[in-house]
Amino acid sequence: MRPEPISRHTGLTQHDGRTTISGKKALERGGMAGQEYVRDAVREDIASGRLAPGQRLVEADLAEQYSVVRSGVRAALLDLSAEGLVERIPQRGSRVRTLSLEEAIEVTEARMVLESLCAAKAAARITDEGLVELTALGDRMTRAVAEGDDLEYAELDDALHRLIRELSGQQTATTIIERLRVLNIRHHFRMTRLPRRPQTSLEAHLRIVKAVADRNPEAASAAMTEHLSDVIDHLTAARRV
Secondary structure (H helix, E strand, O other): OOOOOOOOOOOEEEEOOEEEEOHHHHHHOOOHHHHHHHHHHHHHHHHHOOOOOOOEEOHHHHHHHHOOOHHHHHHHHHHHHHOOOEEEEOOOEEEEOOOOHHHHHHHHHHHHHHHHHHHHHHHHHOOHHHHHHHHHHHHHHHHHHHOOOHHHHHHHHHHHHHHHHHHHOOHHHHHHHHHHHHHOHHHHHHHHOOOOHHHHHHHHHHHHHHHHHOOOHHHHHHHHHHHHHHHHHHHHHHHHO
């Protein structure tokens, strides 16, 4: 099912259980509503893996899918191209951009700096309510690994990083990290499928949880840096294969 649209959008309708935006409303608003909706929906589909790297994005198909005029779809794809998520090929249209292994390493290096900052800020700012939520998430991750539920663990992995960003209150860093994360999604999925990766990753995540829960910014930053350094090491090893 299509994820719920961002609340600021108006002129939404339901078709077969899927929320779309009416072409009439998009035209009334000069195509901006349709442009924003398509841009956010395609970005989310790339982030979730529903759209694979290299997959073609046909304007006519997207226009029909979202009930938006083609000019809105075209503008949305231009936005996503500027973000590095979509590649526009002359005479051939658009497709989901494939990130090289070298680029994936660079993206993870940038994430490491920003996510370490967020971990430190989260440790300094965490409330008692946030502490309960963080601890519960760590317990759920431990349970998922014990039960061999790799899919659940991968979802909880994303949830933990997202929670730490929320706890940090660092809106600028969060926006940049989200864009970097979507760029790197194919390599992220590959990492989660490595033998015993959840078990190794769990230990690193629990160290992050403990440091943030202890309200120790230095330890939280170091734990996050160590975790993403390990990811970089795995990506570098894959490059040598």
